[in-house]
Amino acid sequence: MSAGDRSxxxxxxxxxxxxxxxxxxxxxxxxxxxxxxxxxYLDGNSLGRPLRAxxxxxxxxVAHDWGxxxxxxxxxxxxxxxxxxxxxxxxxLLGAAPGQTVVADSTTVLLYKLVRAAMSAAPAGRxxxxxxxxxxxxxxxVVAGIAAELGLELDWLHPDPAAGVRPEEVAAVVDERTAxxxxxxxxxxxxWLADLPAITQIAHDAGALVLWDLCHSAGxxxxxxxxxxxxxxxxCSYKFLNGGPGAPAFxxxxxxxxxxxxxxxxxxxxxxxxxxxxxxxHVPAPxxxxxxxxxxxxLGMAGIADTxxxxxxxxxxxxxxxxxxxxxxxxxxxDDVLAPRGVRLGTVxxxxxxxxxxxxxxxxxxxxxxxxxxxxxVPDFREPxxxxxxxxxxxxxxxxxxxxxxxxxxxxxxx
Amino acid sequence: MSAGDRSxxxxxxxxxxxxxxxxxxxxxxxxxxxxxxxxxYLDGNSLGRPLRAxxxxxxxxVAHDWGxxxxxxxxxxxxxxxxxxxxxxxxxLLGAAPGQTVVADSTTVLLYKLVRAAMSAAPAGRxxxxxxxxxxxxxxxVVAGIAAELGLELDWLHPDPAAGVRPEEVAAVVDERTAxxxxxxxxxxxxWLADLPAITQIAHDAGALVLWDLCHSAGxxxxxxxxxxxxxxxxCSYKFLNGGPGAPAFxxxxxxxxxxxxxxxxxxxxxxxxxxxxxxxHVPAPxxxxxxxxxxxxLGMAGIADTxxxxxxxxxxxxxxxxxxxxxxxxxxxDDVLAPRGVRLGTVxxxxxxxxxxxxxxxxxxxxxxxxxxxxxVPDFREPxxxxxxxxxxxxxxxxxxxxxxxxxxxxxxx
Numbered sequence: 001m002s003a004g005d006r007s008x009x010x011x012x013x014x015x016x017x018x019x020x021x022x023x024x025x026x027x028x029x030x031x032x033x034x035x036x037x038x039x040x041y042l043d044g045n046s047l048g049r050p051l052r053a054x055x056x057x058x059x060x061x062v063a064h065d066w067g068x069x070x071x072x073x074x075x076x077x078x079x080x081x082x083x084x085x086x087x088x089x090x091x092x093l094l095g096a097a098p099g100q101t102v103v104a105d106s107t108t109v110l111l112y113k114l115v116r117a118a119m120s121a122a123p124a125g126r127x128x129x130x131x132x133x134x135x136x137x138x139x140x141x142v143v144a145g146i147a148a149e150l151g152l153e154l155d156w157l158h159p160d161p162a163a164g165v166r167p168e169e170v171a172a173v174v175d176e177r178t179a180x181x182x183x184x185x186x187x188x189x190x191x192w193l194a195d196l197p198a199i200t201q202i203a204h205d206a207g208a209l210v211l212w213d214l215c216h217s218a219g220x221x222x223x224x225x226x227x228x229x230x231x232x233x234x235x236c237s238y239k240f241l242n243g244g245p246g247a248p249a250f251x252x253x254x255x256x257x258x259x260x261x262x263x264x265x266x267x268x269x270x271x272x273x274x275x276x277x278x279x280x281x282h283v284p285a286p287x288x289x290x291x292x293x294x295x296x297x298x299l300g301m302a303g304i305a306d307t308x309x310x311x312x313x314x315x316x317x318x319x320x321x322x323x324x325x326x327x328x329x330x331x332x333x334x335d336d337v338l339a340p341r342g343v344r345l346g347t348v349x350x351x352x353x354x355x356x357x358x359x360x361x362x363x364x365x366x367x368x369x370x371x372x373x374x375x376x377x378v379p380d381f382r383e384p385x386x387x388x389x390x391x392x393x394x395x396x397x398x399x400x401x402x403x404x405x406x407x408x409x410x411x412x413x414x415x
Numbered sequence: 416m417s418a419g420d421r422s423x424x425x426x427x428x429x430x431x432x433x434x435x436x437x438x439x440x441x442x443x444x445x446x447x448x449x450x451x452x453x454x455x456y457l458d459g460n461s462l463g464r465p466l467r468a469x470x471x472x473x474x475x476x477v478a479h480d481w482g483x484x485x486x487x488x489x490x491x492x493x494x495x496x497x498x499x500x501x502x503x504x505x506x507x508l509l510g511a512a513p514g515q516t517v518v519a520d521s522t523t524v525l526l527y528k529l530v531r532a533a534m535s536a537a538p539a540g541r542x543x544x545x546x547x548x549x550x551x552x553x554x555x556x557v558v559a560g561i562a563a564e565l566g567l568e569l570d571w572l573h574p575d576p577a578a579g580v581r582p583e584e585v586a587a588v589v590d591e592r593t594a595x596x597x598x599x600x601x602x603x604x605x606x607w608l609a610d611l612p613a614i615t616q617i618a619h620d621a622g623a624l625v626l627w628d629l630c631h632s633a634g635x636x637x638x639x640x641x642x643x644x645x646x647x648x649x650x651c652s653y654k655f656l657n658g659g660p661g662a663p664a665f666x667x668x669x670x671x672x673x674x675x676x677x678x679x680x681x682x683x684x685x686x687x688x689x690x691x692x693x694x695x696x697h698v699p700a701p702x703x704x705x706x707x708x709x710x711x712x713x714l715g716m717a718g719i720a721d722t723x724x725x726x727x728x729x730x731x732x733x734x735x736x737x738x739x740x741x742x743x744x745x746x747x748x749x750d751d752v753l754a755p756r757g758v759r760l761g762t763v764x765x766x767x768x769x770x771x772x773x774x775x776x777x778x779x780x781x782x783x784x785x786x787x788x789x790x791x792x793v794p795d796f797r798e799p800x801x802x803x804x805x806x807x808x809x810x811x812x813x814x815x816x817x818x819x820x821x822x823x824x825x826x827x828x829x830x
Contacts, residue, residue: 031483038483043485049485055482058714062465062469063470066464066659067447067465068447073660078661105709106709107709108683108709112683112708133695137687137690137694141684142682145697236710238710245710245712245713245714246709246712266527267559268526268553268556276798278551278797282552282560293527294522294661295653295660295661296660297521297661298661299662299712373487382693383691383692
């Protein structure tokens with residue numbers, strides 16, 4: 001280890017010492033013990049770590065809510081959990097007033113339901129959807145599938161892969177034929193933080209609706225959905241919301257669209273106005289509840305609830321500040337030790353255009369990541385040659401980022 | 416308590432004593448302790464109880480698979496879990512060879528995907544779907560929604576509500592315009608066990624496909640999907656499969672349809688042939704994996720896996736035998752103490768046409784159930800006046816059924 005690397009780790013330790021959110025990291029279940037202990041986890045943007053509170057809550061849910069109250073828990077607490085938890089996500093993380101956010105399904109299924117809902121409300125002649133080639137695959141696949149199904153046309157944006165969609169690119173393509181614009185607030189590869197307010201306004205000025213995918217932004221950067229008059233949003237709960245593998249997603253539908261009767265196509269019993277009457281006709285529940293289809297995944301909501309609690313105590317502004325500081329530190333570390341070794345930076349340098357991960361590129365990263373995983377240093381590998389360092393402000397320590405960057409440099413030197 | 420009631424409890428105790436599956440009940444987490452202990456749980460057909468193995472497995476998943484292996488668990492075990500567990504459900508419970516069953520989504524969402532898939536494969540001119548007014552609401556609502564969406568026509572059967580759909584009723588309506596027949600193997604209210612082989616044959620003779628909802632039959636009665644050449648099936652995992660509240664559902668698509676390229680409409684990244692390549696086009700994975708849309712709910716699969724293990728050790732034939740014996744015993748108890756008190760039987764007396772619950776009717780049952788729940792005797796109430804006694808062969812003791820019937824009789828006498 002060089003003097004520069006030691007200095008990196010020393011600086012990181014000082015930053016951890018001074019971190020006002022350091023107490024949050026102690027709220028997580030320790031990642032392994034003995035020889036299995038994870039030395040650095042840098043993939044909280046793919047799978048967030050479990051909170052201690054969640055381990056305890058799940059034990060209680062199994063023994064008490066499920067195991068003892070049994071079916072009575074539906075009456076006592078579970079029927080309203082998708083909207084109650086949705087409202088809390090809305091208030092603490094999304095800037096959404098109650099009655100517009102619900103926890104359900106997967107991101108993919110909610111994307112399908114929301115895009116179909118938007119298209120069912122589109123005026124005649126608005127048959128085009130704007131999306132971008134750098135969006136997460138499921139967004140592109142779902143929208144392309146619906147376009148094929150309904151005979152719609154797609155306007156593909158092709159943004160800079162190391163950055164993302166800019167307002168002027170959207171402005172250049174939306175017009176009176178545009179029904180919907182589907183974009184991610186934070187790009188899953190580059191971490192580009194889109195200008196959500198400006199792009200939403202541009203879509204609205206053209207008479208189109210906008211659907212924001214918040215998978216890589218929910219929990220780390222504000223969306224202010226109500227203030228920005230966003231129409232629709234979906235997001236994932238197993239990244240920064242620590243819901244656990246395959247935890248249910250969330251959807252936001254602005255009140256004005258709910259009141260206008262916007263409808264999703266998978267009409268199931270749980271979205272019925274009176275689910276236990278079991279009548280002959282499907283009568284949608286009032287409001288966001290009509291966007292539920294089947295029975296909600298209760299176990300998967302435990303971690304989300306605990307993370308929203310923690311995020312509320314930490315404060316979203318402080319979380320965002322730590323996220324920016326973590327990515328700044330990581331980019332400085334990149335400049336110090338990885339740029340000289342030929343590593344490419346796939347994330348922008350402007351902090352206000354960046355989410356909470358840093359993308360790096362090198363043609364030997366596939367092997368580097370395999371080695372790192374074996375050493376219990378765990379970043380994310382993305383085909384064909386990218387490392388993503390996911391920096392979860394509630395759980396990631398600066399020393400974890402420093403250790404990963406240091407070991408990447410050593411492994412590049414070693415071979 | 417009368418002499419007759421005492422005799423009922425005595426007979427039940429003797430049956431428990433002689434029950435070859437009594438050891439299975441000990442495999443479940445005790446339902447409460449002290450004043451909270453559940454004295455009789457008769458709603459395993461709405462929400463099955465947690466197994467001790469599941470409580471332990473969830474602890475391990477949180478601490479180790481999720482908390483320590485973290486993102487590495489996707490590579491190590493989770494990517495294939497939906498099809499690996501699907502194959503096990505298929506082999507142990509459904510009579511389905513590997514490669515045709517997958518765990519995903521909710522029953523409602525899978526119903527939507529399978530009905531849409533069936534319709535996408537229907538020959539021109541086949542624009543009618545057969546379903547029945549006594550099917551579970553979500554089946555009816557999903558099919559009605561798709562019919563409205565695609566401009567299809569519905570042929571409604573109106574079976575005897577205290578029994579269910581008979582082959583001759585299906586034969587009378589299917590013809591060369593029928594694309595699909597959607598029925599439940601066991602009716603959620605009456606527990607009517609449909610003649611799956613005969614009805615499937617009738618649908619096929621008319622050139623139609625058949626989709627069986629196994630929600631109330633999976634885990635307690637054989638379906639023999641391959642042998643009966645069933646086309647499509649869905650089922651629920653939080654009833655007799657003890658997956659826990661809102662655990663993911665399962666879908667079966669016969670190999671011949673998979674090989675012919677039958678497609679579902681919600682094309683997400685997890686159903687892609689190469690999910691991590693994240694390419695521009697959606698290329699469906701081969702086989703049943705293409706029916707996955709989003710990220711699978713891992714926590715919700717723990718209980719399913721443990722129940723399939725237990726069912727395999729118990730044997731489905733022995734499970735069915737206990738199910739029949741439990742419902743026989745309960746109907747005898749009904750004859751002894753409830754029929755004289757004006758209670759109606761909503762379930763058929765032929766054991767081979769009956770699933771694993773017994774429906775009873777009385778206009779005072781709403782109040783009776785409220786009292787029973789307070790006493791920790793927990794059957795199911797169904798609007799407007801029905802009690803369902805769900806008899807889960809792996810967990811329900813004869814004495815639980817006897818206690819419930821006895822207390823119902825006492826409460827009817829008391830007021």
